[in-house]
Amino acid sequence: MTSVTRIDTVRLGGQDGPEVGVQGFGAMGISEFYGATDEAAARDTLDAALEAGVTLIDTADTYGLGANEEFLAPFLAAHRDEVVLATKFAIERRADDPSHRGVRNDPAYVRSAVENSLRRLGVETIDLYYMHRRDPEVPFAESVGAMAELVREGKVRFLGLSEVTGPELREAHAVHPIAALQSEWSLFSRDVERSAVGAAADLGVTVVPYSPLGRGFLTGAFADAAKDLQGGDFRAHQPRFTGENAERNAALLDPVRKIAAAHGATPAQIALAWVQQRASVHGLTVVPIPGTRKRSRLLENAAATRITLTDAELAELEPVAGLVAGDRYPDMSFTAASREV
Numbered sequence: 217m218t219s220v221t222r223i224d225t226v227r228l229g230g231q232d233g234p235e236v237g238v239q240g241f242g243a244m245g246i247s248e249f250y251g252a253t254d255e256a257a258a259r260d261t262l263d264a265a266l267e268a269g270v271t272l273i274d275t276a277d278t279y280g281l282g283a284n285e286e287f288l289a290p291f292l293a294a295h296r297d298e299v300v301l302a303t304k305f306a307i308e309r310r311a312d313d314p315s316h317r318g319v320r321n322d323p324a325y326v327r328s329a330v331e332n333s334l335r336r337l338g339v340e341t342i343d344l345y346y347m348h349r350r351d352p353e354v355p356f357a358e359s360v361g362a363m364a365e366l367v368r369e370g371k372v373r374f375l376g377l378s379e380v381t382g383p384e385l386r387e388a389h390a391v392h393p394i395a396a397l398q399s400e401w402s403l404f405s406r407d408v409e410r411s412a413v414g415a416a417a418d419l420g421v422t423v424v425p426y427s428p429l430g431r432g433f434l435t436g437a438f439a440d441a442a443k444d445l446q447g448g449d450f451r452a453h454q455p456r457f458t459g460e461n462a463e464r465n466a467a468l469l470d471p472v473r474k475i476a477a478a479h480g481a482t483p484a485q486i487a488l489a490w491v492q493q494r495a496s497v498h499g500l501t502v503v504p505i506p507g508t509r510k511r512s513r514l515l516e517n518a519a520a521t522r523i524t525l526t527d528a529e530l531a532e533l534e535p536v537a538g539l540v541a542g543d544r545y546p547d548m549s550f551t552a553a554s555r556e557v
């Protein structure tokens with residue numbers, strides 16, 4: 217049986233924010249995107265999270281079109297006080313058109329989205345409510361303004377944004393304090409370091425790196441991505457997981473494997489240790505949210521918070537992101553990077 221490492225804690229968004237474990241849990245994959253789901257294993261994984269002190273649980277209304285929030289409801293009913301619950305609004309999907317992704321930030325949408333999330337989750341208050349994607353046509357005064365009203369009404373405790381640029385984060389923060397910025401950040405994805413991370417450090421915003429394992433690629437699980445991704449796995453359409461890109465990217469894992477061996481660790485743990493340590497270069501706090509459907513991996517990931525990479529190891533990993541083949545999304549207009557000048 218894997219022993220349980222209790223992880224350290226940190227406050228989201230500074231001294232007045234909620235205390236969470238330094239690593240959170242991304243619940244998305246327990247409902248869709250990354251292959252078959254197993255509810256019993258997912259429940260066990262959530263229990264393991266609390267055992268390890270992984271208390272920031274991350275979902276979104278769009279994951280499984282509401283199913284991910286609904287799945288969490290019994291867990292929350294049993295453990296509401298032990299969990300810091302984060303969910304998100306803004307990505308609109310349609311049951312009859314799986315490829316459709318709309319982005320809605322207007323105040324009426326914000327108000328109806330929060331009611332739907334509260335109902336599905338079975339809670340009275342959401343601890344951290346994120347705008348999942350920004351619609352640049354809607355000024356922050358309106359969108360974050362509507363989110364701030366939810367704080368005043370007690371429906372939401374703290375606000376977060378996902379995939380915004382540094383200037384956008386500053387503008388939104390002036391409307392209402394932002395506790396957390398959730399953006400992709402890993403050994404393979406470092407565009408967030410261009411402007412958003414610096415703004416977060418200035419403002420005291422905690423960064424919550426999503427896909428810190430590169431959607432699984434950094435774990436070394438994809439020897440032959442085309443063969444390994446079956447059964448409608450969303451990654452089969454991701455540029456980094458397909459064709460020649462996948463082959464080239466797999467070769468980039470050599471230093472990760474070598475460093476893992478030196479620490480008696482796994483490549484996944486080295487990827488997580490890297491993002492945790494990289495944050496200190498920028499003078500900020502991070503709470504990465506790796507996702508897994510398995511108890512043993514949850515505990516393995518939590519144990520990564522105890523690994524410290526040497527300066528020489530960090531230097532060896534430094535060029536990796538610059539060599540990655542393929543964008544992190546098939547349509548990069550879905551990211552903050554597309555709005556950076």
Ligand SMILES: NC(=O)c1ccc[n+]([C@@H]2O[C@H](COP(=O)([O-])OP(=O)(O)OC[C@H]3O[C@@H](n4cnc5c(N)ncnc54)[C@H](OP(=O)(O)O)[C@@H]3O)[C@@H](O)[C@H]2O)c1
Nearest residue numbers: 242243244426427428429430431432435484506507508509
């Ligand atoms: N804000 C946004 O736009 C956004 C976008 C994407 C994701 N997110 C959030 O971020 C969370 C994490 O991101 P993610 O799930 O996309 O990617 P990730 O955490 O980088 O990787 C998840 C993948 O890695 C595998 N994995 C996890 N731990 C492992 C280990 N120790 N060894 C081997 N394989 C391991 C998982 O497979 P198994 O399940 O088989 O373990 C899964 O396929 C999501 O759950 C979601 O909450 C947010």
